[in-house]
Amino acid sequence: MVELKDIHQLALMDDLPIAIVIITQSDHKIQWLNNHAELWLQRSRQSLLNKSLSELTENPELLALPISRVSATGGPVIAEDIALRRADEANTLCHLTAFPVGNNVALIIREEPAGRVTGRSLQDSDAVEALGRMLAHELKNPLAGIKGAAQLLASEAKSDEAKELIALITTETDRIRRLADRMEAFGSISMESLEAVNIHTVLRQTRLLAQSMNGEIAFNENYDPSLPDVSGNRDALMQVTLNIIKNALEAIVQHKTGNEITLQTAYRAGMSRSETGRKLALPVEIRITDNGPGIPGHIRSQLFHPFVTDKPAGRGLGLTLVSKIIHAHGGIIEVSSKPGKTVFSILLPAYQNRG
Ligand SMILES: Nc1ncnc2c1ncn2[C@@H]1O[C@H](COP(=O)(O)OP(=O)(O)O)[C@@H](O)[C@H]1O
Ligand SMILES: [Mg+2]
Numbered sequence: 001m002v003e004l005k006d007i008h009q010l011a012l013m014d015d016l017p018i019a020i021v022i023i024t025q026s027d028h029k030i031q032w033l034n035n036h037a038e039l040w041l042q043r044s045r046q047s048l049l050n051k052s053l054s055e056l057t058e059n060p061e062l063l064a065l066p067i068s069r070v071s072a073t074g075g076p077v078i079a080e081d082i083a084l085r086r087a088d089e090a091n092t093l094c095h096l097t098a099f100p101v102g103n104n105v106a107l108i109i110r111e112e113p114a115g116r117v118t119g120r121s122l123q124d125s126d127a128v129e130a131l132g133r134m135l136a137h138e139l140k141n142p143l144a145g146i147k148g149a150a151q152l153l154a155s156e157a158k159s160d161e162a163k164e165l166i167a168l169i170t171t172e173t174d175r176i177r178r179l180a181d182r183m184e185a186f187g188s189i190s191m192e193s194l195e196a197v198n199i200h201t202v203l204r205q206t207r208l209l210a211q212s213m214n215g216e217i218a219f220n221e222n223y224d225p226s227l228p229d230v231s232g233n234r235d236a237l238m239q240v241t242l243n244i245i246k247n248a249l250e251a252i253v254q255h256k257t258g259n260e261i262t263l264q265t266a267y268r269a270g271m272s273r274s275e276t277g278r279k280l281a282l283p284v285e286i287r288i289t290d291n292g293p294g295i296p297g298h299i300r301s302q303l304f305h306p307f308v309t310d311k312p313a314g315r316g317l318g319l320t321l322v323s324k325i326i327h328a329h330g331g332i333i334e335v336s337s338k339p340g341k342t343v344f345s346i347l348l349p350a351y352q353n354r355g
Contacts, residue, residue: 016134019109021056022101025071028053028064031104040109042087057084058091066098070105075313084109097307108307132324135317136183139176147173165212172209175235182236196229196351197237199286203263206241210261214249220262227265230284231351236325241288243318244344248290250311251342258292258340271347273332280330282347289344295337303335 013020019037023030030048038045041056053060053067059082066079076099083091097108150169157163200223207219230237245261252258264287272279295303302308304323309316326333331348 013106013134021107021109022104023053023067023107024104025067025100026103028060028067030055037109040086041084055085057082059083063096066096067105067107070098070100073312074100075311076100076307076309076316078307099307132183132321136180139180140184143173143177143180168209168212175238179235179239182233194231194351195234196353197232197234199227199230199237199265199284199348200225202234202238203241203265203286206238206245207263209242210245210249213246214253216259217249217252218260220260222262222264224265224267227267227284228350230329230348232329232348233325236328240322240325240346241286243322244288247318248288248292248342251295252290252292254311255293258290260291262289263287264289268347271332273330280349282331283350284348286346286348287343290342291340292342294339294342295335300335300337304333 014034016034017036019040020034021030021037022032030051030053033041033045033048041048043055048055053063057063063082063084066077066082069077076097079096079098082094082096084094085091092111095110097110098105099108100106147170150166150173154163154166154170157166203221203223207221211217211219241263245263248261252261264285266285266287268283268285271282271285273282274280296310299308299310304319305316306320307316308319323333326346326348329348331346333347334345336343336345
């Protein structure tokens with residue numbers, strides 16, 4: 001978790017094109033705000049420092065609710081219709097996303113669509129990209145420790161099974177590290193170097209990893225062996241399948257319905273999307289189906305948005321990353337869901353050998 005004393009983290013947040021205010025968990029005092037929040041609130045950092053919530057709103061009790069809930073649950077909380085006050089203006093209705101940062105709570109403030117547009121308008125994707133950069137930085141911190149611990153364990157492991165699992169930890173931390181490096185450099189998954197990826201190898205490896213997380217759920221695999229390689233980034237595609245499968249596992253376990261995840265591939269000749277005037281064929285389909293509870297109705301329309309989650313300790317970033325990666329591949333992702341059947345379908349371009 002980020003500690004406030006970590007100046008580097010604050011500098012990162014300062015650059016994000018979204019308004020962030022940091023409040024202490026203990027006494028709800030304003031601890032810090034980023035550049036964008038200063039602009040949006042039209043108040044200087046100095047004038048707000050150590051002030052109470054009543055500086056931001058006429059209803060401090062309402063604003064205190066999501067902050068207290070974050071303290072209680074330790075996870076992110078979304079609050080809608082909170083009226084915030086800016087220097088010289090009437091109240092503005094906002095969406096808030098509150099999440100824990102060390103001993104504090106960070107509030108991401110977004111004006112509700114009906115509200116007046118201020119200064120520069122904010123593109124969703126800008127915010128997500130900047131956030132991606134910050135997250136990548138976060139991801140990398142614990143990795144060296146995890147890998148070091150795995151290497152220590154490896155030297156003591158006796159059984160083949162233990163050795164295999166430890167090798168899994170090492171290759172996975174390496175993969176996440178490469179992915180985080182790319183995200184940090186580009187703010188998103190950059191596709192400047194596409195390679196030929198065998199999607200079946202990716203799916204099989206993800207299935208192994210998922211099985212090591214939960215041995216009670218049955219996996220079915222149904223692959224079209226004649227499928228061409230896809231054009232993409234192997235680490236990133238592995239993250240996509242892992243995030244989707246992990247959600248299916250978690251839904252099944254959390255709601256105690258379902259017991260089965262099916263991985264399929266197929267050739268879809270007619271599929272394409274138009275991109276800057278030309279058509280990009282997307283013939284490779286990956287389908288991940290589970291017979292769990294289905295995606296909760298209130299989540300469906302915002303499934304790929306950041307911080308949307310129904311899990312007590314969820315971050316709501318897994319599917320945001322998935323859609324970013326698929327988008328970077330020029331692909332398409334579709335979801336259909338009802339109780340007992342949730343299907344994620346991904347369409348990707350085939351690799352063209354330009355030799
Ligand atoms: N296979 C699934 N079955 C049921 N719900 C799902 C499934 N996949 C995703 N969801 C819902 O989508 C939400 C967002 O998923 P994600 O972005 O990965 O964030 P997180 O896993 O941290 O909650 C989950 O909290 C869950 O409510
Ligand atoms: Mg997830």
